Amino acid sequence: MTDAGQRPPAQVPSPWTMLWSRPVGWTLDHVLYRTSVTGRSNVPATGPVIFAGNHISFLDGPVMFGASPRAMHILVKKEMFTGVLGQVLRASGQLAVDRTGDRAALLTAKSVLDAGRCVGILPEGTRGSGEASAINKGVAWLALNSGATVVPVAILGTRQAGEHLDAVPRFRRRLHVSFGGALNVSRRPGETGRVSMDRAGTEIRAALARHVQDAIQKTGQPLPDADSPQERHEAVAGTPADHPIRKVQ
Secondary structure, eight states, X not given: OOOTTOOXXXXXXXXXXXXXXXXXXXXXXXXXXXXXXXXXXGSOSSSOEEEEEOOXXXXXXXXXXXXXXXXXXXXXXXXGOSHHHXXXXXXXTOEEEOTTOOHHHHHHHHHHHHTTOEEEEOTTOSOSOOSOSOOOSHHHHHHHHHOOEEEEEEEESSSOTTOOTTOOOOTTOEEEEEEOOOBOOOOOTTOOHHHHHHHHHHHHHHHHHHHHHHHHHHHOOOOOOOOOGGGOOOOOTTOSOSSOOOSOO
Protein backbone atom coordinates (compact mmCIF):
# COMPACT_ATOMS: atom_id res chain seq x y z
CA MET A 1 0.00 0.00 0.00
CA THR A 2 1.31 3.46 -0.86
CA ASP A 3 1.32 6.54 1.38
CA ALA A 4 -1.69 8.84 1.14
CA GLY A 5 -1.32 11.27 -1.71
CA GLN A 6 1.41 9.21 -3.31
CA ARG A 7 0.96 7.56 -6.67
CA PRO A 8 1.88 3.85 -6.97
CA PRO A 9 5.37 2.93 -8.16
CA ALA A 10 5.80 3.01 -11.91
CA GLN A 11 6.62 -0.11 -13.83
CA VAL A 12 10.31 -0.98 -13.86
CA PRO A 13 11.72 -0.17 -17.33
CA SER A 14 12.68 -3.05 -19.54
CA PRO A 15 16.43 -3.69 -19.84
CA TRP A 16 15.93 -3.56 -23.61
CA THR A 17 15.61 0.21 -23.35
CA MET A 18 19.40 0.34 -23.08
CA LEU A 19 20.03 -1.26 -26.47
CA TRP A 20 19.63 1.99 -28.40
CA SER A 21 20.19 4.59 -25.68
CA ARG A 22 23.65 3.37 -24.70
CA PRO A 23 25.12 4.05 -28.18
CA VAL A 24 23.47 7.49 -28.17
CA GLY A 25 25.15 8.25 -24.85
CA TRP A 26 28.52 7.12 -26.19
CA THR A 27 28.06 9.35 -29.26
CA LEU A 28 27.33 12.35 -27.04
CA ASP A 29 30.49 11.78 -25.02
CA HIS A 30 32.92 10.83 -27.77
CA VAL A 31 31.63 12.40 -30.99
CA LEU A 32 29.87 15.62 -29.97
CA TYR A 33 32.30 16.10 -27.08
CA ARG A 34 35.72 14.77 -26.13
CA THR A 35 35.15 13.03 -22.83
CA SER A 36 37.94 11.40 -20.87
CA VAL A 37 36.70 8.72 -18.49
CA THR A 38 38.63 7.35 -15.52
CA GLY A 39 37.83 4.97 -12.68
CA ARG A 40 35.75 2.48 -14.62
CA SER A 41 37.39 -0.30 -12.60
CA ASN A 42 35.77 1.17 -9.46
CA VAL A 43 32.32 0.20 -10.75
CA PRO A 44 31.20 -3.28 -9.63
CA ALA A 45 30.66 -5.51 -12.68
CA THR A 46 27.49 -7.02 -11.22
CA GLY A 47 24.87 -6.19 -8.62
CA PRO A 48 22.94 -3.00 -7.89
CA VAL A 49 24.82 0.29 -8.13
CA ILE A 50 23.78 3.88 -7.39
CA PHE A 51 25.80 6.39 -9.41
CA ALA A 52 25.84 9.70 -7.49
CA GLY A 53 27.23 12.59 -9.52
CA ASN A 54 27.88 16.28 -8.89
CA HIS A 55 25.74 18.78 -10.79
CA ILE A 56 26.89 21.84 -12.74
CA SER A 57 25.06 21.58 -16.08
CA PHE A 58 21.92 20.18 -17.69
CA LEU A 59 24.24 17.80 -19.60
CA ASP A 60 25.59 16.10 -16.47
CA GLY A 61 23.05 13.26 -16.47
CA PRO A 62 23.44 12.38 -20.17
CA VAL A 63 27.24 12.65 -19.98
CA MET A 64 27.37 10.36 -16.92
CA PHE A 65 25.01 7.97 -18.70
CA GLY A 66 27.27 7.79 -21.76
CA ALA A 67 30.50 7.39 -19.77
CA SER A 68 29.34 4.61 -17.44
CA PRO A 69 30.65 1.08 -17.99
CA ARG A 70 27.18 -0.15 -16.98
CA ALA A 71 23.74 0.93 -18.13
CA MET A 72 21.78 3.05 -15.68
CA HIS A 73 18.28 4.44 -15.23
CA ILE A 74 18.48 8.12 -14.24
CA LEU A 75 15.95 9.91 -12.05
CA VAL A 76 14.55 12.81 -14.10
CA LYS A 77 12.02 15.43 -13.02
CA LYS A 78 8.54 14.53 -14.22
CA GLU A 79 8.06 17.86 -16.03
CA MET A 80 10.49 16.63 -18.67
CA PHE A 81 8.23 13.71 -19.59
CA THR A 82 6.13 15.60 -22.13
CA GLY A 83 6.08 15.68 -25.92
CA VAL A 84 8.86 14.14 -27.96
CA LEU A 85 11.40 14.50 -25.17
CA GLY A 86 9.10 12.59 -22.83
CA GLN A 87 8.79 9.78 -25.34
CA VAL A 88 12.57 9.61 -25.67
CA LEU A 89 13.04 9.55 -21.89
CA ARG A 90 10.53 6.75 -21.46
CA ALA A 91 11.94 4.76 -24.36
CA SER A 92 15.44 5.07 -22.91
CA GLY A 93 14.33 3.77 -19.50
CA GLN A 94 14.64 6.95 -17.43
CA LEU A 95 12.60 7.36 -14.24
CA ALA A 96 10.21 10.27 -13.63
CA VAL A 97 10.25 11.90 -10.20
CA ASP A 98 8.06 14.59 -8.62
CA ARG A 99 10.32 17.32 -7.25
CA THR A 100 7.96 18.12 -4.37
CA GLY A 101 8.49 14.70 -2.81
CA ASP A 102 7.96 11.36 -4.47
CA ARG A 103 8.11 8.11 -2.53
CA ALA A 104 6.68 6.25 -5.54
CA ALA A 105 9.67 7.23 -7.67
CA LEU A 106 12.05 6.05 -4.97
CA LEU A 107 10.20 2.75 -4.72
CA THR A 108 10.48 2.33 -8.49
CA ALA A 109 14.20 3.09 -8.31
CA LYS A 110 14.54 0.58 -5.47
CA SER A 111 12.80 -2.05 -7.63
CA VAL A 112 15.36 -1.37 -10.36
CA LEU A 113 18.17 -1.86 -7.84
CA ASP A 114 16.52 -4.96 -6.39
CA ALA A 115 16.66 -6.41 -9.91
CA GLY A 116 20.45 -5.98 -9.83
CA ARG A 117 20.50 -2.98 -12.13
CA CYS A 118 21.85 0.57 -11.77
CA VAL A 119 20.31 3.94 -10.94
CA GLY A 120 21.83 7.35 -11.65
CA ILE A 121 21.12 10.35 -9.45
CA LEU A 122 22.50 13.89 -9.10
CA PRO A 123 21.83 14.35 -5.38
CA GLU A 124 22.71 18.05 -5.20
CA GLY A 125 19.32 18.51 -6.86
CA THR A 126 20.00 21.81 -8.64
CA ARG A 127 22.76 22.99 -10.91
CA GLY A 128 25.30 25.00 -8.96
CA SER A 129 29.00 24.99 -8.12
CA GLY A 130 29.20 21.18 -8.16
CA GLU A 131 31.13 20.98 -4.89
CA ALA A 132 28.56 18.63 -3.30
CA SER A 133 28.28 20.88 -0.24
CA ALA A 134 24.75 19.56 0.29
CA ILE A 135 22.68 16.69 -1.11
CA ASN A 136 19.07 15.55 -0.83
CA LYS A 137 17.99 12.53 1.19
CA GLY A 138 16.79 10.37 -1.68
CA VAL A 139 20.21 8.87 -2.40
CA ALA A 140 20.69 7.90 1.27
CA TRP A 141 17.22 6.33 1.41
CA LEU A 142 17.91 4.31 -1.72
CA ALA A 143 21.30 3.13 -0.50
CA LEU A 144 20.02 2.08 2.91
CA ASN A 145 16.89 0.35 1.67
CA SER A 146 18.36 -1.42 -1.35
CA GLY A 147 21.80 -2.31 -0.07
CA ALA A 148 23.20 -1.06 -3.38
CA THR A 149 26.80 0.04 -3.73
CA VAL A 150 27.22 3.80 -4.16
CA VAL A 151 29.77 5.08 -6.69
CA PRO A 152 30.55 8.82 -6.52
CA VAL A 153 30.94 10.39 -9.96
CA ALA A 154 32.83 13.63 -10.67
CA ILE A 155 31.64 15.42 -13.82
CA LEU A 156 33.79 18.33 -14.99
CA GLY A 157 33.75 20.64 -17.98
CA THR A 158 30.04 20.62 -18.79
CA ARG A 159 29.95 24.21 -17.55
CA GLN A 160 32.88 26.56 -17.07
CA ALA A 161 33.46 29.75 -15.10
CA GLY A 162 31.43 32.64 -16.43
CA GLU A 163 28.96 30.48 -18.35
CA HIS A 164 25.23 30.75 -17.68
CA LEU A 165 23.50 27.81 -16.00
CA ASP A 166 21.61 27.14 -19.25
CA ALA A 167 24.69 27.39 -21.48
CA VAL A 168 25.25 24.59 -23.99
CA PRO A 169 28.91 23.52 -23.93
CA ARG A 170 30.57 24.15 -27.28
CA PHE A 171 30.97 21.05 -29.40
CA ARG A 172 34.19 19.06 -29.01
CA ARG A 173 34.90 20.58 -25.61
CA ARG A 174 37.04 18.40 -23.37
CA LEU A 175 34.89 16.88 -20.60
CA HIS A 176 35.94 14.67 -17.72
CA VAL A 177 34.00 11.92 -15.95
CA SER A 178 35.63 10.09 -13.05
CA PHE A 179 34.12 7.16 -11.18
CA GLY A 180 35.33 7.09 -7.58
CA GLY A 181 35.83 4.38 -5.04
CA ALA A 182 32.67 2.46 -4.19
CA LEU A 183 31.11 2.68 -0.75
CA ASN A 184 28.34 0.90 1.09
CA VAL A 185 26.17 2.29 3.86
CA SER A 186 23.95 0.36 6.25
CA ARG A 187 21.92 0.81 9.40
CA ARG A 188 23.69 0.23 12.68
CA PRO A 189 22.15 -1.73 15.57
CA GLY A 190 19.95 0.48 17.76
CA GLU A 191 20.07 3.35 15.28
CA THR A 192 16.79 5.04 14.32
CA GLY A 193 15.83 5.39 10.68
CA ARG A 194 16.32 9.15 10.75
CA VAL A 195 19.76 8.90 12.35
CA SER A 196 20.77 6.22 9.85
CA MET A 197 19.65 8.33 6.92
CA ASP A 198 21.40 11.45 8.20
CA ARG A 199 24.62 9.51 8.74
CA ALA A 200 24.40 7.78 5.35
CA GLY A 201 23.73 11.10 3.65
CA THR A 202 26.74 12.64 5.36
CA GLU A 203 28.98 9.74 4.30
CA ILE A 204 27.80 9.86 0.69
CA ARG A 205 28.11 13.64 0.48
CA ALA A 206 31.62 13.57 1.94
CA ALA A 207 32.72 10.82 -0.46
CA LEU A 208 31.33 12.71 -3.45
CA ALA A 209 32.87 16.03 -2.37
CA ARG A 210 36.28 14.40 -1.82
CA HIS A 211 36.13 12.67 -5.16
CA VAL A 212 35.21 15.87 -7.00
CA GLN A 213 38.19 17.65 -5.48
CA ASP A 214 40.46 14.71 -6.31
CA ALA A 215 39.26 14.77 -9.93
CA ILE A 216 39.93 18.51 -10.12
CA GLN A 217 43.49 17.96 -8.94
CA LYS A 218 44.12 15.15 -11.42
CA THR A 219 42.54 16.76 -14.48
CA GLY A 220 43.29 20.43 -13.89
CA GLN A 221 39.65 21.16 -14.83
CA PRO A 222 38.14 23.52 -12.22
CA LEU A 223 34.53 23.80 -11.23
CA PRO A 224 32.58 26.86 -12.39
CA ASP A 225 32.27 29.72 -9.95
CA ALA A 226 29.49 29.26 -7.40
CA ASP A 227 26.23 30.90 -8.48
CA SER A 228 24.13 33.14 -6.30
CA PRO A 229 20.81 31.71 -5.01
CA GLN A 230 18.94 34.02 -7.39
CA GLU A 231 20.71 32.45 -10.35
CA ARG A 232 20.03 28.83 -9.40
CA HIS A 233 17.49 27.41 -11.84
CA GLU A 234 15.26 24.41 -11.55
CA ALA A 235 17.01 21.15 -12.29
CA VAL A 236 16.49 19.45 -15.62
CA ALA A 237 16.89 15.98 -17.11
CA GLY A 238 19.17 13.77 -15.12
CA THR A 239 18.43 15.14 -11.64
CA PRO A 240 16.39 13.48 -8.92
CA ALA A 241 14.67 16.56 -7.50
CA ASP A 242 15.09 20.23 -6.81
CA HIS A 243 14.26 19.85 -3.14
CA PRO A 244 14.95 17.12 -0.56
CA ILE A 245 12.61 14.19 -1.08
CA ARG A 246 10.12 14.02 1.75
CA LYS A 247 8.44 11.10 3.51
CA VAL A 248 11.24 8.63 2.85
CA GLN A 249 11.96 7.51 6.41
